[in-house]
Amino acid sequence: MSKRELYRIAPGALSSRVAGLDLQADGKILVTYQVPGTRGPDEGAAWASPSQPVLHPLLPMSRSYTARLVNDRVVVAKPSGRSLDEPANLLVSDLQGHTRFLVGPVADDSVSPLFDFDGQNLAWVTPTCGGVRINVAAIDATPGALRPPHCRLRLLGGARVISHQRVRVTVSCVGFTFICTSDQVVMSAPGPGGRQLAVARVIPGSSEVIGGGSVVALLRLTRTGRRLVEHHHRLRVRVTAEVRDVHQAVPPPQRRSTVAVLRNG
Numbered sequence: 001m002s003k004r005e006l007y008r009i010a011p012g013a014l015s016s017r018v019a020g021l022d023l024q025a026d027g028k029i030l031v032t033y034q035v036p037g038t039r040g041p042d043e044g045a046a047w048a049s050p051s052q053p054v055l056h057p058l059l060p061m062s063r064s065y066t067a068r069l070v071n072d073r074v075v076v077a078k079p080s081g082r083s084l085d086e087p088a089n090l091l092v093s094d095l096q097g098h099t100r101f102l103v104g105p106v107a108d109d110s111v112s113p114l115f116d117f118d119g120q121n122l123a124w125v126t127p128t129c130g131g132v133r134i135n136v137a138a139i140d141a142t143p144g145a146l147r148p149p150h151c152r153l154r155l156l157g158g159a160r161v162i163s164h165q166r167v168r169v170t171v172s173c174v175g176f177t178f179i180c181t182s183d184q185v186v187m188s189a190p191g192p193g194g195r196q197l198a199v200a201r202v203i204p205g206s207s208e209v210i211g212g213g214s215v216v217a218l219l220r221l222t223r224t225g226r227r228l229v230e231h232h233h234r235l236r237v238r239v240t241a242e243v244r245d246v247h248q249a250v251p252p253p254q255r256r257s258t259v260a261v262l263r264n265g
């Protein structure tokens with residue numbers, strides 16, 4: 001077995017930190033690196049090989065890159081916008097920088113996008129109403145842009161009265177987006193003649209995004225709501241929320257609802 005060094009990249013080639021490396025079987029290497037002199041942690045990507053041991057810039061600057069190099073093709077995940085927290089899209093590029101969109105957005109593990117590439121096939125993860133789905137397809141048969149599934153509103157831990165006037169609900173983002181918020185939450189109960197009676201409304205500014213892709217909202221009981229919970233320790237209610245993606249510049253809210261049991265005590 002030869003112990004010779006194949007090649008090295010000159011120290012002056014990169015004046016900033018290396019963010020990632022990927023090595024191909026023939027010795028080609030893909031480097032993602034932080035670009036100096038840019039606003040924010042912008043990253044670039046470049047490749048080198050034993051026969052051309054210099055960095056060849058490959059992709060435009062992005063907020064972040066996660067990449068795989070196989071068979072002289074690069075599959076790269078890049079945020080769909082300027083925020084590092086935004087879900088990533090997957091693109092493929094040859095070594096000349098000719099790039100095309102594959103699929104997105106894809107799910108992540110809160111650190112990096114979940115995907116892999118073997119040179120011919122691509123595997124990635126997408127959200128569903130029940131959690132996530134693992135997909136595998138030929139690189140030339142990927143579905144392109146994906147629309148998040150429109151799922152019924154899901155509450156984590158139900159709905160509970162936490163004081164004389166307040167109700168706490170935790171809205172799950174699963175099946176809608178990766179990180180969501182909601183400042184429009186209404187709770188209602190059946191009334192005379194089939195009318196819906198307002199039981200509680202969200203307190204402006206009370207919504208708080210928490211881990212796991214969920215948002216906690218505090219609601220204030222209406223006068224009708226206070227009267228109902230005084231007489232019912234468990235009250236069947238409908239919770240309606242306008243949920244929106246926190247990362248979209250002009251987020252179109254999605255109105256969703258579910259039936260829940262409001263517990264008092």
